Amino acid sequence: MSNPDITARIHALHPDSAPAPVATESNPAYKKVQLARHPKRPHALDYIERLCTGFTELHGDRAYGDDLAIVGGYAFFDDQPVMVIGQQRGRDTKQKLARNFGMPKPEGYRKAMRLMFMADKFHRPVITFIDTPGAYPGIDAEERGQAEAIAYNLREMARLGVPVIVVVIGEGGSGGALGMGVGNKILMLENSYYSVISPESCAAIIWRDSAKAELAAAALKLTGPDLLERGIIDEIVPEPPGGAQEDHDAAAALLGDSIRKALAELSAMTPKELVDHRYLKFRRMAPFFEG
Amino acid sequence: MSWFKRDKPGVDTPSDADRTVRTEGLWVKCDGCKQIIFRQDLEDNRRVCPKCGFHFRIDAREWLDLIFEGEWTEFDSNLASTDPMQFADSKPYKARLAGMQQTLNMKDAILSGQGKIGNHTVNVCSMELKFIGGSMGAVMGEKITRAVERSIENRQPLVIVSATGGARMQEGAVSLMQMAKISSALMRLDEVGVPYISVLTDPTTGGVTASFAMLGDLNIAEPGALIGFAGPRVIEQTIRQKLPEGFQRSEFLLTHGFLDAVVKRHDIRDFLARSFDFFVN
Ligand SMILES: [Zn+2]
Numbered sequence A: 001m002s003n004p005d006i007t008a009r010i011h012a013l014h015p016d017s018a019p020a021p022v023a024t025e026s027n028p029a030y031k032k033v034q035l036a037r038h039p040k041r042p043h044a045l046d047y048i049e050r051l052c053t054g055f056t057e058l059h060g061d062r063a064y065g066d067d068l069a070i071v072g073g074y075a076f077f078d079d080q081p082v083m084v085i086g087q088q089r090g091r092d093t094k095q096k097l098a099r100n101f102g103m104p105k106p107e108g109y110r111k112a113m114r115l116m117f118m119a120d121k122f123h124r125p126v127i128t129f130i131d132t133p134g135a136y137p138g139i140d141a142e143e144r145g146q147a148e149a150i151a152y153n154l155r156e157m158a159r160l161g162v163p164v165i166v167v168v169i170g171e172g173g174s175g176g177a178l179g180m181g182v183g184n185k186i187l188m189l190e191n192s193y194y195s196v197i198s199p200e201s202c203a204a205i206i207w208r209d210s211a212k213a214e215l216a217a218a219a220l221k222l223t224g225p226d227l228l229e230r231g232i233i234d235e236i237v238p239e240p241p242g243g244a245q246e247d248h249d250a251a252a253a254l255l256g257d258s259i260r261k262a263l264a265e266l267s268a269m270t271p272k273e274l275v276d277h278r279y280l281k282f283r284r285m286a287p288f289f290e291g
Numbered sequence B: 001m002s003w004f005k006r007d008k009p010g011v012d013t014p015s016d017a018d019r020t021v022r023t024e025g026l027w028v029k030c031d032g033c034k035q036i037i038f039r040q041d042l043e044d045n046r047r048v049c050p051k052c053g054f055h056f057r058i059d060a061r062e063w064l065d066l067i068f069e070g071e072w073t074e075f076d077s078n079l080a081s082t083d084p085m086q087f088a089d090s091k092p093y094k095a096r097l098a099g100m101q102q103t104l105n106m107k108d109a110i111l112s113g114q115g116k117i118g119n120h121t122v123n124v125c126s127m128e129l130k131f132i133g134g135s136m137g138a139v140m141g142e143k144i145t146r147a148v149e150r151s152i153e154n155r156q157p158l159v160i161v162s163a164t165g166g167a168r169m170q171e172g173a174v175s176l177m178q179m180a181k182i183s184s185a186l187m188r189l190d191e192v193g194v195p196y197i198s199v200l201t202d203p204t205t206g207g208v209t210a211s212f213a214m215l216g217d218l219n220i221a222e223p224g225a226l227i228g229f230a231g232p233r234v235i236e237q238t239i240r241q242k243l244p245e246g247f248q249r250s251e252f253l254l255t256h257g258f259l260d261a262v263v264k265r266h267d268i269r270d271f272l273a274r275s276f277d278f279f280v281n
Helices: A006-010 A028-036 A044-051 A093-098 A106-121 A139-143 A146-157 A174-178 A199-206 A210-220 A224-229 A248-267 A271-283 B039-044 B060-068 B093-104 B138-154 B169-191 B232-239 B250-255 B265-280
Strands: A053-057 A070-077 A080-087 A126-132 A164-173 A185-189 A193-195 A235-237 B027-029 B036-038 B072-075 B110-117 B120-127 B158-164 B196-204 B218-221
Touching: A028 A193, A028 A210, A044 A070, A044 A080, A044 A126, A044 A164, A044 A248, A070 A106, A070 A248, A080 A106, A106 A126, A106 A146, A126 A174, A139 B232, A146 A174, A146 B169, A164 A174, A164 A248, A174 B169, A185 A224, A185 A248, A193 B169, A199 A210, A210 B169, A224 A235, A235 A248, A271 B169, B027 B039, B036 B039, B060 B072, B060 B110, B060 B120, B060 B158, B060 B265, B072 B138, B093 B169, B110 B138, B110 B265, B120 B138, B120 B265, B138 B158, B138 B169, B169 B196, B196 B265, B218 B250, B218 B265
Parallel strands: A080 A126, A126 A164, A164 A185, A164 A193, A185 A235, B120 B158, B158 B196, B196 B218
Antiparallel strands: A053 A070, A070 A080, B027 B036, B072 B110, B110 B120
């Protein structure tokens, strides 16, 4: 009998495992996970159209194709030109399929990086919206270098001489989220999560039962307060009562306040200061060792 | 069956049974050619099958001995995890760590060493797959980052030998962030023009592949190593079809343009020395 492929299971993303969006009272961490996946929750484009004017989508990675799981383009936030890039899920079945349930492929990460380099060249801040169950685990994604695409973004985002603001708006699924997540400021919406592994996959490994995702969600410490306490994020953005899905306009307004504050702070810094600031932020992440 | 249920170290490797030695005692069955080989012949041949060239896995310390011909200085050997998430499953993470530390006589899944390769003083980090699947947590992140910083400060080339299932689940988002931390440090190394060679061995998957293992000036791999972002089982579950023969093996990555070379274990030291001659002199 062969050993189970732990590698595979550790990085399982279980794209089809999203549970019904029924809030439970039992476990606050899992309740946030469910809200993060709520079918009516605002997606990246919902925020972009409410926060910005003149959004102009720019397509393609200039090498292979255009990944619809990531959208990006220039826009104006408070009349200031910015580059906005978001992981985008679909709302209905047709869109969901077209956008691959928000699971990007290598060309998506490469498009995102292309737009970030463009922002850097023209000295425009970058705002990324994170909302993915994870990078797509498929044959074609592996053939085109999913790992390399994410790795490249991690290194190159560190080099950008412009403000980079990262907002986790829904699911912050592992390396697929981090591939657009190396910022000067990391914001997390109140009902979002950010984790090294999905609660379902974690439960499948520990209890051999993905239904125990509730327990795993608590064990993983994947909520805003957990991560703020550990120095992994900078700020938790409040949502309207009941969650962002209840009032998209109010959710966007609250997020706008946080972005405005972060932009004001970062805009005072020189390119070198921004690079150093971002570098030190991750360099200090996170000192959980002794000796 | 879950490796989290097992207390016995040495079987906690995150991949197929391919590379394990199945026969106890003097003889070993090769998983490459299925022939029975004399164990001593295998050990004398750096655990490469003398009959078919199949590369059995070797541990972190053996890698450093091989690369430095036995002479190297260890750094940061005392760094140990403080359990950032207070994680507990069938067994508290702290207890799991303590067990591993005792059995393997190392504090975490990585060794950091410095020594000579040809004329070059080189910093080498090497992962130990037997230690919770070679997984990356805060300690691995810190030790590699310090090695990168050492390379920047002293202008010494860097080598990282990977053998891992990826980020360490028990350290949650802390382990995820190590990907960004090390990659950011590599940006600095890149800016000062000091070379880094990534050596991928069987297996290298997940968050390690999706960060520093793919960021070498050269990315090289041992023959037949499993290398990927998602593991094969996850992909099979997602697409619900069998994966093609050789998928995610070194030769597959070479064909698709993600490796500079596939290098046999016996040739690695020469390859590194020659490459650093090109980069540095
Ligand atoms: Zn053989």
